[in-house]
Amino acid sequence: MPRSLPCLLSLLALTAPAALAAPRKKGSKTLRWPVPNPAFDRPDFVPSSDRRQISGIFGPRLKWGSARYDHHEGFDFYAYFDPAHPRGDHDVFAVLPGVVSEVIAPSNPERTETGNKVVIAHEVPWSAFGAPAEWGKVITGYLHLSRIAVRKGQTVRAGEVVGTAGATGYTSTVHLHFNAYRASGRLVNVNPARLFSPKRFPRAVARLDKRSLDVDWIERDRASGTALIRVLLPYNAYTLDGFAVVVGKDASRAVSFEYVSANLRDRRDTGDRGLFPGLRLFPLRYNGGGAIDRVNARNQPAGWPAARYPVPMGKGVRLGFDILATDLPPDAKRIKLVVFGVLGEKITLKAPGWRHLRGA
Ligand SMILES: [Zn+2]
The missing domain is CATH 2.60.40 (Immunoglobulin-like)
Structure with a gap:
């Protein structure tokens, strides 16, 4: 037996569980902003109210009309920033590699809350983003799509088109409503900023300071x-x-x-x-x-x-x-x-x- 083998075995024993628990660094780096934005790729990009990337964040917000309080469980990705897409009909990308676990394409999507919706189960665990290990793997949802480009069970790469931003369901404007879930019996919505953090998107996301x-x-x-x-x-x-x-x-x-x-x-x-x-x-x-x-x-x-x-x-x-x-x-x-x-x-x-x- 070569002398180096025991060392190699102990090294494997040490690293194998870690490798299973944590994603390859390459995998987590491939996190994609789900709606393309030309401003986002410019080095001089400075977010401002009219160049904002996300128009609705996770948490409570004031509601129009008689209702006063609306708990918003995801991010709304703004879709009207690009003169080339005056209707906001952008491609919507998978943010991480995964498998399409759910496609909701009701015959009359306007009558459903979510409209056309795609859910993707990812290989990357929440622990890779600093969340508790018991949260399991990252699951993401893409709502209000005008068109769905994937089918259930399909494997998708990060950045692969899953559909087109739309206004199906209970919404009056074209945008992508993006959900991030942890699985715990049912899917539980968590703040997508755990993915879209200042560390990963320093120009677009501000640190709490x-x-x-x-x-x-x-x-x-x-x-x-x-x-x-x-x-x-x-x-x-x-x-x-x-x-x-x-x-x-x-x-x-x-x-x-x-x-x-x-x-x-x-x-x-x-x-x-x-x-x-x-x-x-x-x-x-x-x-x-x-x-x-x-x-x-x-x-x-x-x-x-x-x-x-x-x-x-x-x-x-x-x-x-x-x-x-x-x-x-x-x-x-x-x-x-x-x-x-x-x-x-x-x-x-x-x-x-x-x-x-x-x-x-
Ligand atoms: Zn929303």
Whole structure:
């Protein structure tokens, strides 16, 4: 037996399980943006409100009409950026290699929520993207397609065309709604920013960063036991997962968007009231990523904090939320805000004082 064999065997024994658990580096590098965007490949690309890549992110957003709150469980990839495709009818690409596990092509797609839909099961595990190993392999979904280009059971490469962006199902505009799932009995939606991270797409995706947070400590009302904080973030802070208002050592007032998807599915669109004890959340952006300024318009939901404290004009390109902590003890002093993201970001901010102080 050659002397090197035992060494080779032990090396194999060491590396084989790791190789099974983690994807080849090459595989994870092949992650594709699912809708082509010429701006995205330019070195001088600087995201701005009119050059944004994603028009709807994961989490709660304000809804048009009488409903106030819509828990959006994926990303909407903007499709109207390319003069060569004035109708937004872009090819939609598989983001990773995999096998088509589901094709939904209803005879009347307009009458279904998802419209024409393709689901792909990938070989790459979530652990390759920093998520828990028990999440299994990455699964992705492509909704509202105008045309489907694959069939169930088909193997696809990263970047292979699975269909054409469309507006089938419950939507009024051509775009790609993209879902990322973990399998755990049923498919559970998770934030696609776990894939489309600042690390992999540094020009298009912003890191959650203390310096880019615009926090307004609006009102502390001792009589009603409330504190109102407004947070504006860069519009492409896609990794945002939620907030906690920490009172002394009490961190129970917290909202996680992924938690809502996983555990409060039946209540996710009924509004923020009672979803999380001691905390209410008022999104300041409409479906489609409309400007925050528009929440100051006539259809501002009655009773929302922004009705009393309008969002200043000029803040419209950003993501925004009003966070209302309730049931605060009258003598609560040390109030902190924690902003956290799905990639483990955690930014803690202390109230420097309140713009309005009410009650004794
Ligand atoms: Zn959507």
